[in-house]
């Protein structure tokens with residue numbers, strides 16, 4: 001019996017996770033694998049009930065699970081909160097508590113959606129890469145992170161890594177590259193940061209163990225350009241936490257399919273957390289309009305990485321592609337084909353199932 | 354008599370600065386203002402002669418100048434250098450030595466170039482904004498920046514600011530917004546970084562002195578998306594050093610005119626350093642192919658900000674636009690209009706003059 005903890009979170013989180021759970025239940029019927037789903041609160045929903053975005057109960061449940069499926073956190077309701085009891089702290093906290101150091105974000109062109117990209121078709125057509133973002137180190141968790149000096153008029157944050165932290169995430173990226181087109185782009189700012197110079201050393205050292213992988217280094221500013229001018233060049237990208245935050249959000253819009261983008265946050269065993277890249281979209285919450293496909297595709301990654309059910313994962317991915325190719329999509333995708341059929345959250349979930 | 358120090362640097366630097374100096378000399382003939390040009394070495398060229406990318410002689414000369422015009426630094430020849438005697442150190446060093454804390458990068462659609470953008474025409478047509486990047490603080494200069502711990506297996510960089518450092522650059526951005534469409538977007542990562550929370554406080558405090566300016570805050574990851582999905586929304590953006598490095602390079606490709614983008618690095622008096630956004634393009638150096646327009650437009654900014662010659666600056670900008678509208682451009686701009694005339698560095702400079 002496998003346990004999947006579901007953290008619906010806020011806004012459209014409950015709707016999109018409900019859809020993904022329906023898809024998972026349906027595909028599980030045809031498999032040998034027994035799965036139970038346990039729901040817990042995180043983010044704003046947890047603040048409302050427990051006064052904290054990440055209750056101990058939620059951490060405990062996650063820690064005894066095989067995988068976690070998360071919706072989204074945050075919303076205007078909690079914006080007035082002090083910066084330390086905000087919904088996002090739940091997200092950062094669970095990543096850290098679970099030690100999920102590698103965030104994978106596949107960026108892939110969907111034929112049916114290419115015309116909704118801000119980029120011209122020729123730039124997007126062959127895009128198929130994965131960003132591997134370090135998720136539990138760097139500026140996000142380094143100390144000191146504080147005001148100091150006379151009248152607290154100075155402020156510092158700390159970008160801290162250990163060699164081991166860099167090694168384990170770069171290793172993941174190499175392993176992923178080996179399963180794909182064997183091309184790794186490591187992104188850093190080695191002309192300025194000491195941490196980037198260590199990062200580059202680690203990549204070059206590990207490269208010796210993966211002679212089949214073509215490795216190159218790009219500076220983060222240059223990568224921010226190349227993601228737009230030549231996104232087709234990339235296979236696997238690996239970078240530290242903050243650079244990864246910025247570049248993966250940039251990358252998420254180039255294929256015109258932000259509502260479609262899944263993510264997986266992994267560690268060295270099979271346990272992982274899976275969530276859509278999009279936010280909690282409080283403006284459309286509860287209206288049945290939300291696009292559940294990113295969460296459904298996250299559920300596919302969950303099957304692949306945490307439950308060793310690669311075939312079932314591919315089935316879901318094929319079903320999603322098929323539904324789009326038939327012209328069905330939710331209202332958020334700005335496609336403009338004749339004959340397109342706009343459907344709601346439940347309908348598109350039914351179609352995928 | 355005003356003194357302009359010219360730092361040609363490496364690669365195509367000497368060619369593009371020569372073009373810009375020719376344009377400046379020609380426009381000066383019709384003005385009351387006497388100007389002398391003094392040339393000094395920086396970057397790889399300085400390493401070759403003095404063994405350091407920023408000789409004291411260059412610093413001294415810059416410090417007694419009214420403005421500095423820089424070409425570009427770097428090239429494969431110096432890539433093997435240790436990270437501390439690299440060409441880029443010259444650039445970082447002169448910014449710091451001169452206290453040039455505000456880097457301005459205008460991003461503007463040129464009608465003649467819109468079709469060379471990777472983005473669809475409708476996304477780019479009305480783009481007209483300026484990024485104000487903090488240039489002498491943050492992760493670039495914070496200490497400690499070092500290896501530490503047993504066997505040096507830990508590494509830290511430090512993102513440090515004082516409130517005063519934040520205030521002066523944000524103030525510049527407000528002043529600029531007042532001269533433009535009165536819209537300021539401040540970019541930070543306030544949900545994670547203490548320095549960003551101070552940044553946001555400073556922006557909100559200064560906003561009270563500029564009641565006419567509409568201020569909003571965007572998170573850096575979200576801004577990385579919005580620059581692509583809706584670049585037309587921006588007027589003035591202001592952000593810290595590293596975020597500015599990444600976002601301004603990202604922004605530089607959306608209008609399809611990277612070879613056209615000037616920059617100004619300013620402080621509180623009128624002294625400034627002006628340079629094209631593009632690099633030293635060693636592959637085409639010395640062949641007369643370089644596009645000098647970004648440097649010529651940087652020279653226009655020099656006239657505007659350092660020499661109070663706004664009219665002359667506008668004349669240069671109009672001339673550049675006119676030359677492009679007539680279908681002339683260098684080979685780097687990927688335009689594909691019938692009747693376009695590809696010209697070389699000297700020819701396009703002649704046309705502007």
Ligand SMILES: CC(C)[C@H](C(=O)O)[C@@H](O)C(=O)O
Pocket residue numbers: 088091092245544545574
């Ligand atoms: C909500 C925020 C703290 C988070 C991050 O910066 O990691 C988000 O942007 C993400 O990428 O998952």
Ligand SMILES: CC(C)[C@H](C(=O)O)[C@@H](O)C(=O)O
Pocket residue numbers: 191192221441444445598
């Ligand atoms: C060369 C490099 C150190 C520099 C920077 O990061 O500031 C460059 O990218 C720039 O933006 O001018």
